[in-house]
Amino acid sequence: MLTNRPRGVNDLLPGDVERWQFIERTARDVCRRFNVAEIRTPIFEHTELFKRGVGETTDIVEKEMYTFQDRGERSLTLRPEGTASVVRAFVENKLYAQPQPTKMYYIGPMFRYERPQAGRYRQFHQFGVEVLGVNDPSVDAEVIALAMTFFTELGLKDITLEINSVGSPASREAYRHVLREHLAPVKDTLCKDCQSRFDRNPMRILDCKVDRDNEIVANSPYMLDYLTDEDKTHFEQVKSYLDSFGIRYVVNPRMVRGLDYYTQTAFEFMESGSTLSGGGRYNGMVEQLGGPDQPGIGFAVGIERALIALQNQDVQLPIEKGVDVFLVALGEEASKRTVTLLQELRTAGLVADKDYLGKSMKAQMKAADRLNAKQVVILGDDELAQGVANIKDMESGEQVSVPLSELVQKVQQKL
Ligand code: ATP
Ligand code: MG
Secondary structure: OOOOOOOOOOOOOOOOOOHHHHHHHHHHHHHHHHHOEOOOOOEEEHHHOOOOOOOOOHHHHHHHHHEEEOOEEEEEEEEEHHHHHHHHHHHOOHHHHHHOOOOEEEEEEEEEEOOOOEEOOOOEEEEEEEEEEOOOOOHHHHHHHHHHHHHHHHOOOEEEEEEEEEOOOHHHHHHHHHHHHHHHHHHHHHHHHHHHHHHHOHHHHHHHOOOOOOOOHOOOHHHHHHHHHHHHHHHHHHHHHHHOOOOOOOOOOOOOOOOOOOOOEEEEEEEEEEEEEEEEEEEHHHHHHOOOOOOOOEEEEEEEHHHHHHHHOOOOOOOOOOOEEEEEEEEHHHHHHHHHHHHHHOOOOOOEEEEOOOOOHHHHHHHHOOOOEEEEEEEEEEHHHHHHEEEEEOOOOEEEEEEEHHHHHHHHHOO
């Protein structure tokens, strides 16, 4: 049915959305401690931004973007990732002119036209962090540590961190040459995309989901063996900081990451073989988008993937459910009085609810149970006439009669 939701997108219903809120709360909380501030950029941008910022030879730009023309015939694209927008905002709002670094995070939906499957959607959500304006290797380690702290505080265990260095343009120049020579004999047998990547960006071939099983591709020389001394030192220092944080990692010399703009440090966090998060340094990108020569590093976590990992590991999330107090009314007058009583309880800071359907006492008590009410206030027309109400403590079963004028206070005391 055309009025049903499109393929690859989800409704987040009450009952599930609390898990999302927990993840978002944890992200915000960890960022606050790392003194990383939130940035909110638009959901759509000029298509050109992603072509330049993500890279023409990436899967995202080659085949995954939701691009459309608006009524002014501009080409716009729903953001497929967050980094390009954050860097654009950094440049456009001249944040580079302030004292550096600029540390920012975002949480929000991203859009990619992919084949939907478990953990892969067309609208999905990312929590991402970007630190601009500093190139110190300790910042690379700090950004990785932020991500690891986030996973730990979600309650996840056994997260594998893989790191690599994809070098600076100087290192890549030498490596690309070597790689082309290595791949030349099989060039014609590679997929169409990779044949065109061969000239434009041969490193992308190493990340191709079709060709990475090709024996020659799989046995390509390592980027790590072609790093300049400067890149080598940077990588060694990142690893040494990670060691000093007690963060375990595996060097994966095969990791190239999907985006064209990465330089030096690249990393991924995995859980049960699935990638939760990817990130890296992107020192050329600010300049690429019209800003000064300023470095940057960041990562993005897929929130849906984090939820799957939490489920895999059977992590019990600290989610508040239910109500503090439920009002049970017997009789017409009492029922009217609960309307205002409810408002009084809520403005006093309590989580309060009542029955709206004129149900029987038994049905109302059932509803209170279903909502896990800690207290139930029972008000009948007779009690109302005497200016009192009963408070039942649902845990002990104990019931007391209190003056209506003191009701809010008494309920509060009992919580
Ligand atoms: P993959 O190789 O799995 O396609 P990617 O390199 O495209 O990943 P990134 O662009 O680095 O992924 O995005 C960072 C994270 O966002 C991923 O590690 C993943 O957790 C999540 N992610 C990416 N695409 C999707 C999607 N279509 N649906 C859900 N989550 C996604
Ligand atoms: Mg992808």
